[in-house]
Amino acid sequence: MFAYYLQLGLRSLRRNPALTALMVIAIGFGVAASMTTYAVFRAVSGDPIPWKSGQLFVPQIDSWGPGQGRQAGDLPDALSYTDAMALMRAHVAHRQTVIYPVGLSLIPTGQTAKPIAAHGYATYTDFFSMFDVPFLYGSSWPVSDDTGRGNAVVITRKLNQRLFGGADSVGKVINLDGSDYRVSGVIRDWNPKPRFFDVANGSGFGGEADFYMPFTRAIDLQIGTDGNNNCTKVAAAGWDGWLHSSCVWIAYWVELPTAAAVARYRDYLKGYAADQRKSGRFDWTPAVRLSDVSQWLNLQHVVPPETRVSMLISLGFLVVCLVNTIGLLLAKFMRRAPEIGVRRALGASRREIYKQFLLEAAAVGLAGGVLGLLLTGVGMLGVGLVFEADVARLAHMNLSLVMLTVLVAVVATLLAALYPTWRAASVQPAWQLKSN
Amino acid sequence: MLKMTHLSKVYRTEVVETYALRDFNIDVKEGEFVAVTGPSGSGKTTFLTIAGLLETFSGGEYHLDGIEVSNLNDNARSKIRNEKIGFIFQAFNLIPDLNVFDNIEVPLRYRGMKGAERKQRIMESLERVGLVSRAKHYPAELSGGQQQRVAIARALAGGPRLLLADEPTGNLDTQMARSVLELIEDIHRDGATIVMVTHDPELAARAQRNVHIIDGQVVDLAEEPRFHTHADAAAQTHP
Numbered sequence A: 001m002f003a004y005y006l007q008l009g010l011r012s013l014r015r016n017p018a019l020t021a022l023m024v025i026a027i028g029f030g031v032a033a034s035m036t037t038y039a040v041f042r043a044v045s046g047d048p049i050p051w052k053s054g055q056l057f058v059p060q061i062d063s064w065g066p067g068q069g070r071q072a073g074d075l076p077d078a079l080s081y082t083d084a085m086a087l088m089r090a091h092v093a094h095r096q097t098v099i100y101p102v103g104l105s106l107i108p109t110g111q112t113a114k115p116i117a118a119h120g121y122a123t124y125t126d127f128f129s130m131f132d133v134p135f136l137y138g139s140s141w142p143v144s145d146d147t148g149r150g151n152a153v154v155i156t157r158k159l160n161q162r163l164f165g166g167a168d169s170v171g172k173v174i175n176l177d178g179s180d181y182r183v184s185g186v187i188r189d190w191n192p193k194p195r196f197f198d199v200a201n202g203s204g205f206g207g208e209a210d211f212y213m214p215f216t217r218a219i220d221l222q223i224g225t226d227g228n229n230n231c232t233k234v235a236a237a238g239w240d241g242w243l244h245s246s247c248v249w250i251a252y253w254v255e256l257p258t259a260a261a262v263a264r265y266r267d268y269l270k271g272y273a274a275d276q277r278k279s280g281r282f283d284w285t286p287a288v289r290l291s292d293v294s295q296w297l298n299l300q301h302v303v304p305p306e307t308r309v310s311m312l313i314s315l316g317f318l319v320v321c322l323v324n325t326i327g328l329l330l331a332k333f334m335r336r337a338p339e340i341g342v343r344r345a346l347g348a349s350r351r352e353i354y355k356q357f358l359l360e361a362a363a364v365g366l367a368g369g370v371l372g373l374l375l376t377g378v379g380m381l382g383v384g385l386v387f388e389a390d391v392a393r394l395a396h397m398n399l400s401l402v403m404l405t406v407l408v409a410v411v412a413t414l415l416a417a418l419y420p421t422w423r424a425a426s427v428q429p430a431w432q433l434k435s436n
Numbered sequence B: 001m002l003k004m005t006h007l008s009k010v011y012r013t014e015v016v017e018t019y020a021l022r023d024f025n026i027d028v029k030e031g032e033f034v035a036v037t038g039p040s041g042s043g044k045t046t047f048l049t050i051a052g053l054l055e056t057f058s059g060g061e062y063h064l065d066g067i068e069v070s071n072l073n074d075n076a077r078s079k080i081r082n083e084k085i086g087f088i089f090q091a092f093n094l095i096p097d098l099n100v101f102d103n104i105e106v107p108l109r110y111r112g113m114k115g116a117e118r119k120q121r122i123m124e125s126l127e128r129v130g131l132v133s134r135a136k137h138y139p140a141e142l143s144g145g146q147q148q149r150v151a152i153a154r155a156l157a158g159g160p161r162l163l164l165a166d167e168p169t170g171n172l173d174t175q176m177a178r179s180v181l182e183l184i185e186d187i188h189r190d191g192a193t194i195v196m197v198t199h200d201p202e203l204a205a206r207a208q209r210n211v212h213i214i215d216g217q218v219v220d221l222a223e224e225p226r227f228h229t230h231a232d233a234a235a236q237t238h239p
Helices: A002-015 A019-043 A081-090 A125-131 A144-149 A157-164 A215-219 A238-243 A259-278 A294-301 A305-333 A337-345 A350-385 A399-425 A429-435 B045-049 B074-083 B100-110 B116-128 B146-155 B174-189 B201-205 B224-235
Strands: A056-061 A095-107 A116-123 A135-138 A152-156 A173-178 A179-187 A211-214 A248-255 A288-292 B002-012 B017-030 B034-038 B059-064 B085-088 B162-165 B194-198 B209-214 B217-219
Touching: A002 A019, A002 A173, A002 A179, A002 A350, A019 A305, A019 A350, A019 A399, A056 A259, A081 A095, A081 A238, A081 A248, A081 A259, A095 A125, A116 A215, A125 A248, A135 A157, A144 A215, A152 A157, A152 A173, A157 A179, A157 A399, A173 A211, A173 B209, A211 A215, A215 A288, A215 B100, A259 A288, A288 A294, A305 A350, A305 A399, A337 A350, A337 A399, A337 A429, A337 B074, A337 B100, A350 A399, A350 B074, B017 B045, B017 B217, B034 B201, B045 B059, B045 B162, B074 B085, B074 B100, B085 B146, B100 B146, B116 B146, B116 B174, B146 B174, B146 B217, B162 B174
Parallel strands: A116 A211, A152 A179, B034 B194, B034 B209, B085 B162, B162 B194
Antiparallel strands: A056 A248, A056 A288, A095 A116, A095 A173, A095 A248, A135 A179, A152 A211, A173 A179, B002 B017, B002 B059, B209 B217
16 A cells, blocks of 8 residues: 555645645755754764763863852863873873873975974873774884883874875874974874864864874973963963963873772862862862763863754744644645545545555655755855854765755654644545535 | 444534434345435435444444444444445545546555456446446546446445445436446346435335435335325336
8 A cells, every 4th residue: 555655645746736845845944954053063062982982081170269250160171280290190090191282393304395384282192092093004102202201203194195195104204393203103084073182272173183292292392382371370480480380271181991980080189189288289179070071072162052053943943844834734635635535435444544644745755855955955055154164164964964854854744744634534524425 | 234223313512412313223134225215404314424334323223234333443444334335426426636447446455455356346347337448537537427437336346235325316417317327226136235315206216115214214104195106106116
């Protein structure tokens, strides 16, 4: 009967092309608006490291104390050098790393070539294993380069392509700001969205970094941060004065694979803050926080509020389109009450009437879904007019969005068809046949 | 085949109850050809729609082919309609978007019949009503008489044991009416039970038995002097 009902449905849709077109357009526009905004929302709200996001944590320590225009519980979103180094030395977590962005000039080997601005991160070797960074060639630098301030560097595939034509460059030397670095590894294209380990310095949706270097080496060379540096007091003069100030500029991440490890680390953090108070460094009630990836992204408001608002508005638009579709379907179905009466008299049960009319509605939904796909494609081109360029760039069509668009169109139309179909199935055949 | 005992049908509104049928009793034997007559609004069509399980009743009992139907659900009632009952209506009630072949196919589809068997049955019934050449025509392309013959072919294709006809010749001219009635009589000769509602005394006279309904009740014509003439005429023309 499926093929029979499909044939009847298509025939019915062809019978009144204007009404059919109205329904298809209503569904198509409603679905396209929803899917376009959903594509943006999905891109910015996804879990960037789903297999591990529950094991990666950001510790925060209230190193500023109350006041400073901050609300209670509003802790600094980075650590000071003093705190970061204390946590690194304690080595309480399974893995831990500090991260801060650096911007250097890449000096080409050719005499005539000009320097290139390169952006990277200073970090520890645990960074790569904690975040499961995929390597194309080589690996991260050894721990000895962290402790020994080694001149290792990990470069990205893109930079490797630019400098070495994509060849295995492990062991080769690049020059950054006049210092030579030995390439220990080349990573594949890797730029999590959002870039969860560095959301405090920008939207979290920027382009890929060019290189990663040992934190200890960067500190040795007195390479300042290329990101935010927030201070409550003016730091003492000089590099050491800044390092030992209360300025916060270092992101800190730990890997805690079990609930027990999380509890242990939380206790450690509380103990550390309490010790700072005892020592007189903090003269306020100690406050610390430990957040996993999703909690951290929420705290940092990584999902732009306009994506949520626009998605809600477009869903409202879809509902309005569906309400219109309900009216159109109702008119279409009830005009066929005499036919329904005849079919019921000839042996169609209510269930068969439901099947016939829901399948017809599904055909409308499918056509609406196809139109919705085309309009979603157009909508993607216009996303940049509404959202920031970094965010708009993320929205794209893929197979899952294509399937979801069609599915939403069909399911939404079926939902809209429930009432008209119920009315159709409730037609009293005797009344229809008498009135004829 | 069809037995209604003390059956009633009440239409209720907030302020009034209207009895369409009241203490209605009828027993139609298997293979009988019964004509149901009565004035407009007497309850003839209501009786026919209840008999065809197109409408429920308010009280009493109705046995169709030995089955008490009052407690059957929609699926069971639909199945009985599909397998045992054929309908012929005054207004033909063909589906305008389907051609003749597809119209006749409708009840067979609901029966879940295979394509080859459907085709065979449709062609046989079309042959019987003399419309094989019109199989691909749409109802609007046919005359009233042809449309009614298609409706009969649709009823025939299902091989019904009970044929319910509501004023089957009401919209036809005399010649067409005669040919339609001959078809109905053919179906009766093949063993089907026929219940035909009609206003036409000549048509009623061709049935084996006449049942008269007034105010929702079956009336014994012998006790109603104003109908003697019709009853006698019927007896003379159709011994």
